[in-house]
Amino acid sequence: MIARDKSTALFEEAKTLFPGGVSSPVRAFRSVEGAPLFMQRGEGALVWDEDGNQFIDYCCSWGPLILGHADKRVTQAVQEALVKGTSFGTPTRYENIMGQLIINNHRFIEKLRFVSSGTEAVMSAIRLARGYTGRNKIIKFEGCYHGHSDALLVKAGSGLVTLGETSSKGVPAAFANETIVVELDDEAAISSAIEQYPNDIACIIIEPVPANNGLLLQRKEYLQFLRNICDKHNIILLFDEVISGFRLGFEGASGLYNIQPDLITFGKIIGGGLPVGAYGGKKEIMGMVSPDGPVYQAGTLSGNPLSISAGIAQLQACLTSGFYEELHRKCRIIADKVNRFTAEAKLPFNILTTGSIFWLNFTEDCVIRKASDIKSTMPALFKPFHRYLLEHGIYIGPSGYEVCFVSAAHTDEQLEQTADIIMQAITHTFQK
Numbered sequence: 001m002i003a004r005d006k007s008t009a010l011f012e013e014a015k016t017l018f019p020g021g022v023s024s025p026v027r028a029f030r031s032v033e034g035a036p037l038f039m040q041r042g043e044g045a046l047v048w049d050e051d052g053n054q055f056i057d058y059c060c061s062w063g064p065l066i067l068g069h070a071d072k073r074v075t076q077a078v079q080e081a082l083v084k085g086t087s088f089g090t091p092t093r094y095e096n097i098m099g100q101l102i103i104n105n106h107r108f109i110e111k112l113r114f115v116s117s118g119t120e121a122v123m124s125a126i127r128l129a130r131g132y133t134g135r136n137k138i139i140k141f142e143g144c145y146h147g148h149s150d151a152l153l154v155k156a157g158s159g160l161v162t163l164g165e166t167s168s169k170g171v172p173a174a175f176a177n178e179t180i181v182v183e184l185d186d187e188a189a190i191s192s193a194i195e196q197y198p199n200d201i202a203c204i205i206i207e208p209v210p211a212n213n214g215l216l217l218q219r220k221e222y223l224q225f226l227r228n229i230c231d232k233h234n235i236i237l238l239f240d241e242v243i244s245g246f247r248l249g250f251e252g253a254s255g256l257y258n259i260q261p262d263l264i265t266f267g268k269i270i271g272g273g274l275p276v277g278a279y280g281g282k283k284e285i286m287g288m289v290s291p292d293g294p295v296y297q298a299g300t301l302s303g304n305p306l307s308i309s310a311g312i313a314q315l316q317a318c319l320t321s322g323f324y325e326e327l328h329r330k331c332r333i334i335a336d337k338v339n340r341f342t343a344e345a346k347l348p349f350n351i352l353t354t355g356s357i358f359w360l361n362f363t364e365d366c367v368i369r370k371a372s373d374i375k376s377t378m379p380a381l382f383k384p385f386h387r388y389l390l391e392h393g394i395y396i397g398p399s400g401y402e403v404c405f406v407s408a409a410h411t412d413e414q415l416e417q418t419a420d421i422i423m424q425a426i427t428h429t430f431q432k
């Protein structure tokens with residue numbers, strides 16, 4: 001058993017200070033065993049907790065750390081910016097550098113605006129879609145998570161599904177009524193929602209690679225169908241790429257599928273582990289944002305020099321030749337080895353991947369496209385599995401609905417070792 005005394009004591013104290021003892025719900029370890037691990041430091045692919053345990057980390061701060069922990073390029077950039085001042089409330093040259101980096105290397109971003117989180121990016125993009133179209137309703141998909149703004153906490157994934165709820169209390173019915181929720185991978189459901197409200201739908205928002213309720217990889221034809229139906233009805237197509245942006249390639253899922261959304265939201269990777277978000281897309285639509293246009297959106301710390309410096313360093317690394325090919329190869333080391341093993345052993349488990357994202361799928365199915373396809377037995381299987389991984393030095397997010405991330409810092413040796421431990425954990429789980 002790994003020592004958890006210090007984490008447990010810190011958690012007991014934290015519970016007297018914060019709801020659930022945490023600053024974000026999934027961190028509370030409610031769906032797995034024991035107290036959450038309080039992390040102390042990280043380096044490359046490794047993290048160490050307060051009890052001195054070392055782990056190979058596949059949470060990677062839930063996605064932002066594509067270069068791993070404390071990457072020198074990122075920490076140096078932040079240090080250089082830090083000594084010059086933490087925030088000015090004025091424009092800085094960092095924003096221009098980052099803006100050019102993105103716009104020059106991403107076909108679908110003509111203009112963008114920096115904000116401070118993914119939630120804020122999505123909330124602002126939805127307001128923009130409504131302002132631009134003059135319509136109120138939005139369509140979202142069951143299991144897709146888009147942050148915690150009111151309109152989007154309806155049948156969402158991530159922490160809500162982990163805690164067994166899919167919608168949040170405190171969202172007025174009048175707001176929720178403006179959000180139409182449909183299942184993924186169902187063309188007829190979209191067509192009938194649009195038929196019902198032909199002139200009221202401002203936007204369709206989707207994670208083009210839904211990764212907050214398992215990994216629900218969509219058919220390209222389905223995403224293209226969404227593009228076409230949006231064009232036909234003058235609806236904004238909004239790709240929420242807070243996870244997939246700069247992760248699946250520099251152009252994210254939009255580039256991977258070669259589908260141009262009208263707006264894209266970003267977060268995570270563009271901040272290098274510091275708080276950040278952004279939304280952008282077609283110039284004509286972004287021209288509606290204040291002060292150029294009538295859609296208001298602002299932020300005291302928007303474009304913060306530390307976050308943007310970290311983001312510049314990280315994105316520059318992502319742009320180096322062969323970066324994504326190498327990252328994707330690394331992810332396949334785990335998936336291929338484990339999948340060969342479970343196929344041969346005929347165990348109902350496989351690893352689903354796209355790029356450097358992987359998800360532990362506790363079924364024999366290799367295609368899972370909808371939230372409702374995930375079996376209700378999964379959380380019970382995930383619990384002993386998660387414990388086994390922790391006991392053997394592997395840290396993944398404490399929920400079976402969450403995906404894992406491989407960073408450029410993971411070595412082949414660490415990945416091979418992880419695959420071996422996952423295989424042991426599966427055997428252990430299914431023997432129970």
Ligand SMILES: Cc1ncc(COP(=O)(O)O)c(C=O)c1O
Pocket residue numbers: 062117118119120122145146147148158207212240241242243267268277
């Ligand atoms: C797809 C997606 N959109 C939006 C968000 C919200 O981002 P943040 O947690 O930075 O507010 C998340 C967070 O995980 C996300 O995965």
